[in-house]
Amino acid sequence: MTVSRITALETIDIRFPTSTTLDGSDAMNPDPDYSAAYVIVKTDAADGIDGHAFVFTIGRGNDVQVSAIEALAGHLVGRELEPLLATMGATWRDLVGDSQLRWLGPEKGVMHMAIGAVVNALWDIKAKRAGLPLWQLLSTMSPEEIVELVDFRYLTNALAPEEALEILRAAEPGRAERAHELLANGYPGYTTSPGWLGYSDAKLEALVRQALADGFTQIKLKVGADLDDDIRRFRKARAVVGPDFPIAVDANQRWEVDEAIAWVSALSEFGPTWVEEPTSPDDILGHAAIARAIAPIRVATGEHAQNRVVFKQLLQADAISIMQIDAVRVGGVNENVANLLLAAKFGIPVCPHAGGVGLCEAVQHMSMFDFVAVSGTRDGRLIEYVDHLHEHFVVPTEIRGGSFVAPTAPGTGMEMKADSRRAYTFEGELHHVA
Amino acid sequence: MTVSRITALETIDIRFPTSTTLDGSDAMNPDPDYSAAYVIVKTDAADGIDGHAFVFTIGRGNDVQVSAIEALAGHLVGRELEPLLATMGATWRDLVGDSQLRWLGPEKGVMHMAIGAVVNALWDIKAKRAGLPLWQLLSTMSPEEIVELVDFRYLTNALAPEEALEILRAAEPGRAERAHELLANGYPGYTTSPGWLGYSDAKLEALVRQALADGFTQIKLKVGADLDDDIRRFRKARAVVGPDFPIAVDANQRWEVDEAIAWVSALSEFGPTWVEEPTSPDDILGHAAIARAIAPIRVATGEHAQNRVVFKQLLQADAISIMQIDAVRVGGVNENVANLLLAAKFGIPVCPHAGGVGLCEAVQHMSMFDFVAVSGTRDGRLIEYVDHLHEHFVVPTEIRGGSFVAPTAPGTGMEMKADSRRAYTFEGELHHVA
Known part of the structure; x- marks a missing residue:
């Protein structure tokens, strides 16, 4: 099997001027500009497949969200793609568990959403490689494989891995x-x-x-x-x-x-x-x-x-x-x-x-x-x-x-x-x- | 009274290599590099007083925290300083209440800590202008003035402004x-x-x-x-x-x-x-x-x-x-x-x-x-x-x-x-x- 690597996280600060039409106006958000802190995970794989994902924001601060995604480049650029995709649970834990980045949340706000975007971009590659929409890719996984995706840290007093397995089975x-x-x-x-x-x-x-x-x-x-x-x-x-x-x-x-x-x-x-x-x-x-x-x-x-x-x-x-x-x-x-x-x-x-x-x-x-x-x-x-x-x-x-x-x-x-x-x-x- | 204005938010990404000595090592943070996303609120006031503050982080991601502080420049640079300092409760609500930035939390993580840093830098100016350490400045304020600092949003079912006033009185x-x-x-x-x-x-x-x-x-x-x-x-x-x-x-x-x-x-x-x-x-x-x-x-x-x-x-x-x-x-x-x-x-x-x-x-x-x-x-x-x-x-x-x-x-x-x-x-x- 060929080894491919992640070559770059490309980010884009995308903003739509929705505040001009009051689409999306509510009691707390009178004038949102629907925006995306967008990421493309680029690889050197022969299939030419890139992973696309984004964090949705409503305008100001989209640049901060972009910079948080960029801060994850050091975790991913240069790494072999196949092992990351094969063990998405471990990939998630590696990113969320970075003790220094974790201090910025933990597991909340700008940094956590940035990790979510990068994780979703990897899922995009995985699904495209499988030739399946995400819902169908997940639905072909065994209960054991699905449980392996989940970080049960802080959940076990409400949901243990065995209970999750039972639900899926x-x-x-x-x-x-x-x-x-x-x-x-x-x-x-x-x-x-x-x-x-x-x-x-x-x-x-x-x-x-x-x-x-x-x-x-x-x-x-x-x-x-x-x-x-x-x-x-x-x-x-x-x-x-x-x-x-x-x-x-x-x-x-x-x-x-x-x-x-x-x-x-x-x-x-x-x-x-x-x-x-x-x-x-x-x-x-x-x-x-x-x-x-x-x-x-x-x-x-x-x-x-x-x-x-x-x-x-x-x-x-x-x-x-x-x-x-x-x-x-x-x-x-x-x-x-x-x-x-x-x-x-x-x-x-x-x-x-x-x-x-x-x-x-x-x-x-x-x-x-x-x-x-x-x-x-x-x-x-x-x-x-x-x-x-x-x-x-x-x-x-x-x-x-x-x-x-x-x-x-x-x-x-x-x-x-x-x-x-x-x-x-x-x-x-x-x-x-x- | 002279009018002075905020002229810049200067930010610095400061990191101490504490991981080399395992100072600060604990069960979740094995190798922190104690860091500060530092901000200096500069003004054109004749007194030459700047406001200093920071967000503490433990290394990686300090740059993201810095960029979040920089995202607040648009709220502050060019504004008259004295009204901001005179009504610090309103100043806080203005920053935290920005509906677009709020989406990035709300009120949590990188963006909220950035607002905290800028607020603290303004308090630094206010205390230096008063010639008092912060604890003493706060202790000279009347109960009414102190209550005015607090945003009671989401608190009133546990603490109403009148109860806070009673405590302070x-x-x-x-x-x-x-x-x-x-x-x-x-x-x-x-x-x-x-x-x-x-x-x-x-x-x-x-x-x-x-x-x-x-x-x-x-x-x-x-x-x-x-x-x-x-x-x-x-x-x-x-x-x-x-x-x-x-x-x-x-x-x-x-x-x-x-x-x-x-x-x-x-x-x-x-x-x-x-x-x-x-x-x-x-x-x-x-x-x-x-x-x-x-x-x-x-x-x-x-x-x-x-x-x-x-x-x-x-x-x-x-x-x-x-x-x-x-x-x-x-x-x-x-x-x-x-x-x-x-x-x-x-x-x-x-x-x-x-x-x-x-x-x-x-x-x-x-x-x-x-x-x-x-x-x-x-x-x-x-x-x-x-x-x-x-x-x-x-x-x-x-x-x-x-x-x-x-x-x-x-x-x-x-x-x-x-x-x-x-x-x-x-x-x-x-x-x-x-």
């Missing part, structure tokens, strides 16, 4: 039928496109109608800036969809614990199906208090949960009824496999966060893998869909009748078109670390 | 006597210098004897890599100090929850006064489970607690008996004022983390302010002391009879000597952002 029968079903009918999505706070009521109503016409079975509204506005907007949306259609609301961390309870109570007559990010993403006990107070309305969170240790506690504390993983917030595919296994252990559905730029393309693979090989079900599970910026991706998200069409192209879905990378490079800079 | 009588007492007799310290894992038993014993001779009333040993080693080292230290002398142990996040309980139980015959960082700093519920299981041995943590929301929960969950704030992990002086108030509300002593480079110089001000104006007591409270790298600071920590001598020089204590900054600049680079 229980889902082994039926993998093939579920993959077939997925390829035939896709994975259900819901749309947040109508709900941004910066939109007028007329635009809201038109987009809600469009969501129904498109076949979505749930929508989500942003809330939390002004209660009267929220009530008016919720009422208008409810009038369009009728009394039984699920409408989730998302406060984007805007509230204090007591405020969340009072605000949700004021919205309860409109029947929110879940309340998302009611308060600080770090406040596990706060989420638990809110969940107890607003039941049976459900609490959802996770797009800002920094790692598996936070998800573990949200589950242990009965703080969430919906786990919302994000493709690029944690340490990449490996840590999201841990998160899926935690959710399965606690019997909580995973409904990923997406939107932004490239997040739908990326995270759908985790839900599809979950269906085929972990939880074994799509019941009560939906992937967030936002109709932004898909045209920039080599394998754009495809929606049919409100469901995500299972991708069949090899890779993780995170590769952005070269033209788009060039067109949206911030200040024309392209950094090359080798 | 209750400590107002006696401020002058306590400041006098502090200047006369200092603030008690304990030493970790004997306890690094990389040291031989002979060096351990000699340093424990030295600690006694120096007048320290507590020492701390690193544990967690190997139980037999820990038992042997603990026994040797105990033999030197006798049965009643407090010895703390520090596992530096090494254990699983169940492992921590078993390990501490195996060490319990030697009477550890507290067990520090038994597991992940993110695992609030894990710390609570450990605390319940090992009582009456106390749990201490906080040097890696990312922000006030984590401290709030550690207190709410009865997970800690000792709160260990760090001067540079959270969002600077303002967030540590919040942490001191939380500790006072819950009746938990604050025993800061220090050591590293410059951490003793910096954090002593918070404990001294706590004594004079918040908790009003030093009972059961000690500041960590490690005898490393003090010679590089303009106002080095002074220890007398095991106590920290209260500094009287103006500033926060974070200013490093110009010669040292030059001598230890990493790869000779000096970045200038203006």
